Amino acid sequence: xxxxxxxxxxxxxxxxxxxxxxxxxxxxxxxxxxxxxxxxxxxxxxxxxxxxxxxxxxxxxxxxxxxxxxxxxxxxxxxxxxxxxxxxxxxxxxxxxxxxxxxxxxxxxxxxxxxxxxxxxxxxxxxxxxxxxxxxxxxxxxxxxxxxxxxxxxxxxxxxxxxxxxxxxxxxxxxxxxxxxxxxxxxxxxxxxxxxxxxxxxxxxxxxx
Amino acid sequence: xxxxxxxxxxxxxxxxxxxxxxxxxxxxxxxxxxxxxxxxxxxxxxxxxxxxxxxxxxxxxxxxxxxxxxxxxxxxxxxxxxxxxxxxxxxxxxxxxxxxxxxxxxxxxxxxxxxxxxxxxxxxxxxxxxxxxxxxxxxxxxxxxxxxxxxxxxxxxxxxxxxxxxxxxxxxxxxxxxxxxxxxxxxxxxxxxxxxxxxxxxxxxxxxx
DNA sequence: AGGTACCTTCCTACCGGTCGGTAGGGTGGC
DNA sequence: GCCACCCTACCGACCGGTAGGAAGGTACCT
Numbered sequence: 301x302x303x304x305x306x307x308x309x310x311x312x313x314x315x316x317x318x319x320x321x322x323x324x325x326x327x328x329x330x331x332x333x334x335x336x337x338x339x340x341x342x343x344x345x346x347x348x349x350x351x352x353x354x355x356x357x358x359x360x361x362x363x364x365x366x367x368x369x370x371x372x373x374x375x376x377x378x379x380x381x382x383x384x385x386x387x388x389x390x391x392x393x394x395x396x397x398x399x400x401x402x403x404x405x406x407x408x409x410x411x412x413x414x415x416x417x418x419x420x421x422x423x424x425x426x427x428x429x430x431x432x433x434x435x436x437x438x439x440x441x442x443x444x445x446x447x448x449x450x451x452x453x454x455x456x457x458x459x460x461x462x463x464x465x466x467x468x469x470x471x472x473x474x475x476x477x478x479x480x481x482x483x484x485x486x487x488x489x490x491x492x493x494x495x496x497x498x499x500x501x502x503x504x505x506x507x508x509x
Numbered sequence: 510x511x512x513x514x515x516x517x518x519x520x521x522x523x524x525x526x527x528x529x530x531x532x533x534x535x536x537x538x539x540x541x542x543x544x545x546x547x548x549x550x551x552x553x554x555x556x557x558x559x560x561x562x563x564x565x566x567x568x569x570x571x572x573x574x575x576x577x578x579x580x581x582x583x584x585x586x587x588x589x590x591x592x593x594x595x596x597x598x599x600x601x602x603x604x605x606x607x608x609x610x611x612x613x614x615x616x617x618x619x620x621x622x623x624x625x626x627x628x629x630x631x632x633x634x635x636x637x638x639x640x641x642x643x644x645x646x647x648x649x650x651x652x653x654x655x656x657x658x659x660x661x662x663x664x665x666x667x668x669x670x671x672x673x674x675x676x677x678x679x680x681x682x683x684x685x686x687x688x689x690x691x692x693x694x695x696x697x698x699x700x701x702x703x704x705x706x707x708x709x710x711x712x713x714x715x716x717x718x
Numbered sequence: 719a720g721g722t723a724c725c726t727t728c729c730t731a732c733c734g735g736t737c738g739g740t741a742g743g744g745t746g747g748c
Numbered sequence: 749g750c751c752a753c754c755c756t757a758c759c760g761a762c763c764g765g766t767a768g769g770a771a772g773g774t775a776c777c778t
Contacts, residue, residue, distance in 0.1 A: 318726090337634075344763090352727095355729065355731090359728065363764080462700070465700075465708070469682045469705055472683075472686070473678045475681070476682075476684060480677045495671055500712060502711065553737090562755060
């Protein structure tokens, strides 16, 4: 029934909708979802933000929940492209861990990246199947961090810490940043990213001496 | 207007409502708010959880938002009583910092303490005035951590890290725990609290040698 | 050039349903 | 008879979503 237009697209583009407009909607929705929360945001607010009526907005989206899912999926794409894949190509585990922390911290401190925050705060707004898909992708990321720590552990390069606690401790530091960091404040995003990287790695790694 | 019943209580108890029932409502509401989010939770769900109708529930509460505020206020009381005040009575800054991290991590890994999670996740559900009051109390806590780090810094006991980044990095690790920790899982809450304490303090403090 | 068929885009007007909250009354114990 | 407690029944507001059509562009035909 509803699969016809979206999954088939029979030969040729099935959806001629303006990709720029869709991107604008995504950005506006991500900003408002992140500010007020998914459930507290009405479709009308998003429509207003992109200068459309609710019905006009529905020309571009399939529903409120689907909009959320697509934003989160896009955010996972960004995280994979900017952090995960670059890190996976680094063989040395210490360098790799440093690349993950620095890369993720850099990404999350940049202005306007509301998708990454939604990615961890609005999971309960998804359907069970959608949530499963997103959390599965997130789990791969956590596994990468945990395995990197385990590799370092096997080489005696880290203190005696459970790799799960280490991975989530590290991620907690980074994912908490949007709650307090102000891009217009005293510290630059680069400074925060650098300091967090040092803080996290110093907590984990042994002194090379 | 609305202050009459609450702040005056004219001579004698103004509200004869059963405190046990109110506590039961608080606990149930905190659990559901924490599971589904404040806005996604209906008053009817809370009423069902305590075996009342919606109107019956309203005999005990002043409104949905007021219920949220009281839960968060109670959570701040708990945090102050269990973590902040005990820590403030410790003169040595290193001991004090350890007491904060260990105490907070211990508190947050305990089963059923949904209020502490709500405290940081549902602030946008409050009215501006209510939010101001809660965030003011939270700011005092952050100041305590920051000042403790600054004191240690003045004594050359910490690495060169901005105390704001250090404080929020540390708090991020702790406040992230409810997102991944499973009380029925492999690790005990004590183990997690201990390991996080070591992880956080090692990232901040210099080796005593 | 004018007609017309079709397309994308966006609107007004409306739907059923749920929300937070309340009016007013019943009931049982003291 | 009073009061604490809890109910049924209802309210207006707002929600996500849709039906159906208007506006305006374009492309092709005569």
